Amino acid sequence: MTSGREGPVVTLDGPAGSGKSTTAREVARRLGFRHLDSGALYRALTFALLDSGVPENDWPSLSTEDFRALGVTLDDTNGGVEVRFGDRVLADELRSKAVTGRVATLARLGPARACLLELQRKAGERGRLVADGRDMGTVVFPDAEVKIYLIADLEERARRRLRESGATNPTPEAVAAEVDAIHARDRKDSGRDLSPLRPAGDAIEIDTTGLAFDEQVAKIVGLVERRGI
Numbered sequence: 180m181t182s183g184r185e186g187p188v189v190t191l192d193g194p195a196g197s198g199k200s201t202t203a204r205e206v207a208r209r210l211g212f213r214h215l216d217s218g219a220l221y222r223a224l225t226f227a228l229l230d231s232g233v234p235e236n237d238w239p240s241l242s243t244e245d246f247r248a249l250g251v252t253l254d255d256t257n258g259g260v261e262v263r264f265g266d267r268v269l270a271d272e273l274r275s276k277a278v279t280g281r282v283a284t285l286a287r288l289g290p291a292r293a294c295l296l297e298l299q300r301k302a303g304e305r306g307r308l309v310a311d312g313r314d315m316g317t318v319v320f321p322d323a324e325v326k327i328y329l330i331a332d333l334e335e336r337a338r339r340r341l342r343e344s345g346a347t348n349p350t351p352e353a354v355a356a357e358v359d360a361i362h363a364r365d366r367k368d369s370g371r372d373l374s375p376l377r378p379a380g381d382a383i384e385i386d387t388t389g390l391a392f393d394e395q396v397a398k399i400v401g402l403v404e405r406r407g408i
């Protein structure tokens with residue numbers, strides 16, 4: 180165990196729609212750990228900028244201090260960590276089209292990443308955390324005890340996204356449009372200079388394309404338990 184922690188940190192990284200957040204939440208619940216959805220933080224910062232009326236063209240010139248001053252925070256709740264903007268707990272608004280369409284642009288900015296790095300490291304100080312995102316195993320928690328990298332077929336990821344947003348039987352056109360949107364975000368996330376999306380050298384890769392949700396959760400819980408930490 181890394182000194183100072185009361186338990187392990189488990190990281191789950193992967194591209195959009197690979198099932199990271201739902202899997203991480205359930206893995207955390209079964210292990211009795213807290214869950215950190217780092218994507219929700221990037222979304223919250225994007226939401227805060229839009230809500231505060233900061234023009235998108237000005238985002239690249241903001242400093243770490245400017246991003247901090249927006250008032251996005253992480254608070255411990257029982258079972259997880261809650262993302263707040265001032266007094267407001269953010270949840271559904273983080274998944275709006277306006278936020279999803281701009282978040283990868285925000286995530287390329289060094290000062291935005293620096294501001295969120297502090298919040299994420301603090302959430303991991305005591306361990307007993309399952310953290311999901313793009314750079315949990317590579318940058319935020321390079322010393323995590325268990326690192327997982329989830330992948331899944333692009334079209335399968337698009338279908339999952341559409342199902343999540345209520346479309347039970349999407350048309351081929353709707354699937355094709357979602358494939359394009361996810362692919363564009365993956366390209367931005369993998370192609371950026373800072374914290375690009377890629378597996379850590381010591382991550383275990385799991386392809387979830389043909390796996391049922393319960394199977395992928397059980398597989399990860401099993402990996403953590405087998406390490407005996």
Ligand code: CDP
Nearest residue numbers: 195196217218219221282283286312313314
């Ligand atoms: O749920 P989904 O995989 O679609 O996205 P998310 O986890 O909510 O993350 C939204 C965006 O935030 C990603 O497309 C990345 O641009 C950014 N992000 C990041 O750069 N680093 C992270 N650790 C997590 C998210």
